[in-house]
Amino acid sequence: MLNPSIYCVLCPSFHGATLLSLVLGNHSRILALGDTVPTNPDHHCGCGALVSECEFWQQVGAVAPRPELFSVPMLNQAAVIASSALAFRWGKTLRFEPFARGVEHQLAVCQMFAAFAGRQIFVDGSKSVSRYSGLKAAGFPVRGVLHLLRDPRSFVASSKRKNVPVGQAAARWSGLHKTISLVIRLMGECELEIRYEELCLDPEEHLLRIQLWMGLEPESLLHSLPNGRHWIGNRSMRTFDGTIVLRETWHDTLSRDELAKVEEICGPQARRLGYDLSS
Numbered sequence: 001m002l003n004p005s006i007y008c009v010l011c012p013s014f015h016g017a018t019l020l021s022l023v024l025g026n027h028s029r030i031l032a033l034g035d036t037v038p039t040n041p042d043h044h045c046g047c048g049a050l051v052s053e054c055e056f057w058q059q060v061g062a063v064a065p066r067p068e069l070f071s072v073p074m075l076n077q078a079a080v081i082a083s084s085a086l087a088f089r090w091g092k093t094l095r096f097e098p099f100a101r102g103v104e105h106q107l108a109v110c111q112m113f114a115a116f117a118g119r120q121i122f123v124d125g126s127k128s129v130s131r132y133s134g135l136k137a138a139g140f141p142v143r144g145v146l147h148l149l150r151d152p153r154s155f156v157a158s159s160k161r162k163n164v165p166v167g168q169a170a171a172r173w174s175g176l177h178k179t180i181s182l183v184i185r186l187m188g189e190c191e192l193e194i195r196y197e198e199l200c201l202d203p204e205e206h207l208l209r210i211q212l213w214m215g216l217e218p219e220s221l222l223h224s225l226p227n228g229r230h231w232i233g234n235r236s237m238r239t240f241d242g243t244i245v246l247r248e249t250w251h252d253t254l255s256r257d258e259l260a261k262v263e264e265i266c267g268p269q270a271r272r273l274g275y276d277l278s279s
Contacts, residue, residue: 005122006142008123014154014155017148020125020148031123060109066126081129085186115230145189145192147184173266192213203244224242
């Protein structure tokens, strides 16, 4: 898998990025590691072993999930995006070491594993705008961005269950999607928007659309993940049988006042992205 074409899934949390990337990884030419980079050695790999004990992740070793210029996350994201955009516009390479070296090593390890043979496309499902910007600035062959969208009410409801205040969650949804759209424009990136709700309601049509966009011969992707496959992400994917179901629990999770707050904060951005929050 020398110099694979890279496609990045960009979105906030609770948008189905792990699901999308791993289902795409059922294609014979696509390699997807779910969330792509483990953040905790005590997490389990898709093969069932702890990350700290998994043969694959032991060989990968420590990988920076994104370039690190500052310790404050918001400041770091702004700095990485700005410097990456400038480098890209000026035709310069900005590697953000040790970030780029870690990515190269991870791809080299993937090449060594027989299970990944013939996989010429790497789907990065980390969801990170900073990571995408770093890959682009470092000269990796990023061919496009899958911008995964989801109704902000679903995102806010999921965040509320994690004890995040409704207003804060709504602002985060709007801000992250604005940032993603801005970065895609700055980088002149090829973008494909996918609405999570539409993907769930007609997965075959939208998976076909993605495969054709990537220039692939379409394959049937709606089946369980192979045993022993290495990936990081939501444990529910271990029992995935190929069935995608749309769940919209925000109806029962958010009060009328909370829904009004979400519409107030997210309404303009939501309408631009195809969501009508007044319904």
